[in-house]
Amino acid sequence: xxxxxxxxxxxxxxxxxxxxxxxxxxxxxxxxxxxxxxxxxxxxxxxxxxxxxxxxxxxxxxxxxxxxxxxxxxxxxxxxxxxxxxxxxxxxxxxxxxxxxxxxxxxxxxxxxxxxxxxxxxxxxxxxxxxxxxxxxxxxxxxxxxxxxxxxxxxxxxxxxxxxxxxxxxxxxxxxxxxxxxxxxxxxxxxxxxxxxxxxxxxxxxxxxxxxxxxxxxxxxxxxxxxxxxxxxxxxxxxxxxxxxxxxxxxxxxxxxxxxxxxxxxxxxxxxxxxxxxxxxxxxxxxxxxxxxxxxxxxxxxxxxxxxxxxxxxxxxxxxxxxxxxxxxxxxxxxxxxxxxxxxxxxxxxxxxxxxxxxxxxxxxxxxxxxxxxxxxxxxxxxxxxxxxxxxxxxxxxxxxxxxxxxxxxxxxxxxxxxxxxxxxx
Numbered sequence: 184x185x186x187x188x189x190x191x192x193x194x195x196x197x198x199x200x201x202x203x204x205x206x207x208x209x210x211x212x213x214x215x216x217x218x219x220x221x222x223x224x225x226x227x228x229x230x231x232x233x234x235x236x237x238x239x240x241x242x243x244x245x246x247x248x249x250x251x252x253x254x255x256x257x258x259x260x261x262x263x264x265x266x267x268x269x270x271x272x273x274x275x276x277x278x279x280x281x282x283x284x285x286x287x288x289x290x291x292x293x294x295x296x297x298x299x300x301x302x303x304x305x306x307x308x309x310x311x312x313x314x315x316x317x318x319x320x321x322x323x324x325x326x327x328x329x330x331x332x333x334x335x336x337x338x339x340x341x342x343x344x345x346x347x348x349x350x351x352x353x354x355x356x357x358x359x360x361x362x363x364x365x366x367x368x369x370x371x372x373x374x375x376x377x378x379x380x381x382x383x384x385x386x387x388x389x390x391x392x393x394x395x396x397x398x399x400x401x402x403x404x405x406x407x408x409x410x411x412x413x414x415x416x417x418x419x420x421x422x423x424x425x426x427x428x429x430x431x432x433x434x435x436x437x438x439x440x441x442x443x444x445x446x447x448x449x450x451x452x453x454x455x456x457x458x459x460x461x462x463x464x465x466x467x468x469x470x471x472x473x474x475x476x477x478x479x480x481x482x483x484x485x486x487x488x489x490x491x492x493x494x495x496x497x498x499x500x501x502x503x504x505x506x507x508x509x510x511x512x513x514x515x516x517x518x519x520x521x522x523x524x525x526x527x528x529x530x531x532x533x534x535x536x537x538x539x540x541x542x543x544x545x546x547x548x549x550x551x552x553x554x555x556x557x558x559x560x561x562x563x564x565x566x567x568x569x570x571x572x573x574x575x576x577x578x579x580x581x582x583x584x585x586x587x588x589x590x591x592x593x594x595x596x597x598x599x600x601x602x603x604x605x606x607x608x609x
Contacts, residue, residue: 212252213252214578222554228243232244237602240574260591261580262579263567265533267553269471272302272524273323303333306595307532308335308598311340317365318384318385321384324337336567340389341384343366347369389427390429392430393407394408394434411440418446427560439462448471449471457510463516468517469517470519474504475535476527509542512548537589546585554569576601579598
């Protein structure tokens with residue numbers, strides 16, 4: 184008899200947990216929208232209601248169902264949740280440049296939890312995390328997917344793959360420490376094994392370093408890393424495992440090699456000429472170019488402990504990357520919104536929008552780069568990046584027309600992901 188009561192108690196507790204996390208909830212929500220931006224054509228639909236049920240948009244109508252919870256956004260501009268295609272959410276919370284060398288990796292994981300929430304509340308409901316040690320981004324993604332912590336939808340790469348002593352290696356400590364980053368691999372077969380290992384432990388994509396970088400020790404930004412044969416091994420193995428590949432590449436030669444090897448996206452693309460831009464377009468390669476963060480690095484880097492050598496590299500690349508961005512826009516290369524978050528404070532992702540407009544994009548082009556175009560590269564099987572029936576209810580609101588004032592994205596007033604409200608200021 185006592186055992187029966189015990190089982191019933193357990194069932195009630197379990198049902199309570201389900202209800203707490205919304206698993207059993209089928210609440211119908213209606214957003215009373217003042218202005219809905221169609222990111223496909225740039226038109227604005229006025230005074231319509233967005234009906235949401237089970238985490239999806241079911242209808243856009245002037246009619247309000249009687250059995251729905253009504254949320255008044257009649258003074259707001261409504262858009263799909265934004266997507267940042269180059270983030271590093273996992274990391275220590277301190278701004279000190281060398282903090283990662285002295286603090287526990289568990290601290291970095293806690294930082295990832297905090298950074299994920301901050302990013303979501305900034306209106307970025309999906310991100311691609313390109314590079315994290317010890318598969319910490321896989322754990323972060325899984326916790327978010329399980330509803331255990333708030334954060335954006337994540338597609339993650341795990342440890343970045345790179346040459347010994349290259350940008351994806353850790354080169355600060357002397358040889359007696361025998362320290363190497365998780366993703367170090369040299370030669371085609373060692374590389375293939377590293378890709379297979381990443382896939383084994385749950386990554387969604389592969390990221391590798393095709394050139395040196397700004398924030399690594401002892402590497403030249405534009406110098407190519409990996410041979411064409413090695414790049415083909417990385418990309419071939421990843422594609423065999425149904426994983427897309429992102430290549431960190433600043434220098435022109437490294438960009439070209441990665442494109443010729445069959446990469447899906449180039450990260451940074453700092454030294455891009457017209458010929459290489461056209462090569463990217465002809466091979467359907469997407470560029471993910473972060474053109475805001477140099478402002479933060481030059482203003483705050485020194486007080487954050489960034490070594491002078493790295494500040495010099497950043498100054499040398501900042502203007503070049505923005506000019507390369509302009510070349511890419513002029514030559515109709517596929518561009519996605521990508522900020523390299525973690526270089527600057529998380530949550531400031533939207534500060535890149537006005538820089539993109541300054542260097543050649545129209546506001547609607549910049550918005551598309553963070554919605555429909557990013558959605559295709561992130562995961563084409565997902566229905567995100569648009570507000571239309573059948574799509575996931577990833578929705579944000581701003582107070583001004585973003586086609587007239589792109590900086591309005593820096594103050595998000597409403598955030599919904601999968602039909603759940605995470606932020607509502609009015």
